[in-house]
Amino acid sequence: MLLHDTLTRTDRPLHPLDGKTLRIYCCGPTVYGPAHIGNFRTFVVQDVFRRTVELGGTPTLHVRNITDVDDKTIRDSQKAGQTLGSFTAEWTAKFHADCEALNLLRPHVEPSAVAHIPHQIAMIEKLMASGHAYKAEDGSVYFKVGAFHEYGALSHLEKREIRLGAAQTDSDEYSKESMADFALWKARKDEDGVNFWASPWGEGRPGWHLECSAMILEYLGTEFDLHSGGVDLIFPHHENEIAQSCCSTGGKFASHWFHIAHLMVDGGKMSKSLGNLFTLADLQAKGYTAAEVRYVLISGHYRAPLNFTFHTLDSARQALQKLAKHEASLRAKYGAGGAPKYDDLIRHGSAGVFADAWALLTNDLNVPGALGAVFGAIKDADSTAFDVETAKSRWMDLHFVLGALGVILPEAQPDAEAPAEVVALAEQRWAAKQSKDWAAADKFRDELAALGWTTKDSKTEYKLIPL
RNA sequence: GGCGAGGUAGCAAAGUGGUAAUGCACUGGUCUGCAAAACCGGUAUGCGCGGGUUCAAUUCCCGCCCUCGCCUCCA
Structure with a gap:
């Protein structure tokens, strides 16, 4: 290194x-x-x-x-x-x-x-x-x-x-x-x-x-x-x-x-008098997770000042989501359980298909470069085409690199419990949709939205999502 | 004043002597009744400004401008 x-x-x-x-x-x-x-x-x-x-x-x-x-x-x-x-x-x-x-x-x-x-x-x-x-x-x-x-x-x-x-x-x-x-x-x-x-x-x-x-x-x-x-x-x-x-x-x-190097906020030094000095608790109170904060903190090269904004926190959330989806797709193929333990990663000892990212990381800790390489490798990978062994090894490789970064992937959102009223509306909408009554279906969708819910439809079923 | 770091697309951020990763945002397509989600694309003729070296510079050299940090107890 x-x-x-x-x-x-x-x-x-x-x-x-x-x-x-x-x-x-x-x-x-x-x-x-x-x-x-x-x-x-x-x-x-x-x-x-x-x-x-x-x-x-x-x-x-x-x-x-x-x-x-x-x-x-x-x-x-x-x-x-x-x-x-x-x-x-x-x-x-x-x-x-x-x-x-x-x-x-x-x-x-x-x-x-x-x-x-x-x-x-x-x-x-x-x-x-x-x-x-x-x-x-x-x-x-x-x-x-x-x-x-x-x-x-x-x-x-x-x-x-x-x-x-x-x-x-x-x-x-x-x-x-x-x-x-x-x-x-x-x-x-x-x-x-x-x-x-x-x-x-x-x-x-x-x-x-x-x-x-x-x-x-x-x-x-x-x-x-x-x-x-x-x-x-x-x-x-x-x-x-x-x-x-x-x-x-x-x-x-x-x-x-x-x-x-120091962290900056909105382009300047953090200070209490400017009201831009945030603690982890401050950000958690605004609905951000520690994992998202960590992602932001590593997203710039350590020798350059890093500018912290809420926009970068929002992008971190999306970026983590993207990584999590890829991880989940590999895991689904491989049928694995939870993430490997840190000690398992040490034993694994290789970044495998993410060798480019690892090379960047071990060259003066180029984390932003490494993250870019990870996303690049993910983009080129069609996980549905992998066989089980390939999926398994790529899954481990991915965790190896993420383990070095200490990135924690967000858990898949558990299906939210919708109130009976919302479920009833959703059922009506689905029925209207099945009978190709688009006007009625859209009306029910508007009513759902008014209650703070929306749906994701597939061919055979729908899923309720809170807005 | 001294020392140091940095100025790259709307935002963030890598990188290289041969013509700019990546994330977000935006946008086109596939899909969909329309959406959403997902997936596949597109988006800097340009890398603070002015010179110089070179066949070629964003990348090297010189000058300048700007931002930020440290200069006695701030990570």
Whole structure:
């Protein structure tokens, strides 16, 4: 598999460093409210990546953290009158529910920042010992950016070209030696309330960047295969992680960087003030399914901004319907039951007739190209002409590709229960039609429409459909 | 100002040094009493603008315009 690497800005092949398992770290959510669909674009794309790697025959070790201590979680838990722990547990549960609805594979490890404070303190101690960090007057500990010469390699800043402006004067951080330095440990403040921990430098809490470095070291080691997140994390978050980790372990840290572009809404940035910041629940309340949302989120290449609109959601519904119909026709021929399990797909191990789509997918995760190839292959296939064996193998191949994309096909609509009144009208219409009384038949059809129903006729029977 | 991503049909979105996938929408046909559904077709002489290189550029180079993101804790 070929994947673009942010650090080298080239497409590079992925091979597990240990020759067996691809070790992946993804920056997870800060649990202080519902994740929005922009957040989920990143997680969904990471999920497609993981599935593609695994279906391609390489097992993964997927670690994604939960950030459950920072300014916002502390502030909003207090506002809600809850302890930090119960507040973040609630939002973590909500996040998990959304992940499941969106068909995201669960990470193998999902560590929380609060549960790894000692690991973070240990990392700071190493950085202090090696002279990469210093304690400021207020008890905070900062990383000395000037002591790490490779700083800026990921975001391609030769030096930190800090734009001078009012935003730079954060009163909390007046004690830093240099503007570029960032907090490893934040000294306790009154507004933190009970949310502080003991450390060799006094009471306080860890800085944001540190948790990822500490948990990566714990679960993936000093060097691992791939680190991922939204493009906004390139700087400063990932840059800072590199600095902390490399200076404390002497290792090289991530060998590949995978960043996902942002989701836009109506051509612009999502924001609460514009009222265009949607959560999964918002869209479900409008009648869309998580499967449709997922389809939209993968429908653009991950390195290009994706514009989200309700029109694209509507097209996703139709596109999924088209895939479902093809799948159903193969299944009917083959006589199979439900969709194969993910593990069955891994054993299957081949995209078969969808090899073109698979090739696109494994070339820098070209999902839109792959989807196009799937539709193209479907179009050229007359499923009624397949024999049972062909139908069976194509059915499995189709599920293999859809399994990599994590696409869930809509269930066939169960026949709706029509009220007796509607059934009676439909019977009358059918009788009129059988006696070729078209005027009467059309009249009954109009009356059905007025009640919100229509019919689909075949030669021998009709079916009632709600409008 | 620095760094980065992007500008392709009504909408969305791939792609390529040799003449533009795919989905939605629209539209023609088959089917139907007419429809619906389904199926089969059609729809960009054109890929932000202007130059250049080349036998040939949407694809490479240069300049310009526009959109979006990051520039200290936003996926």
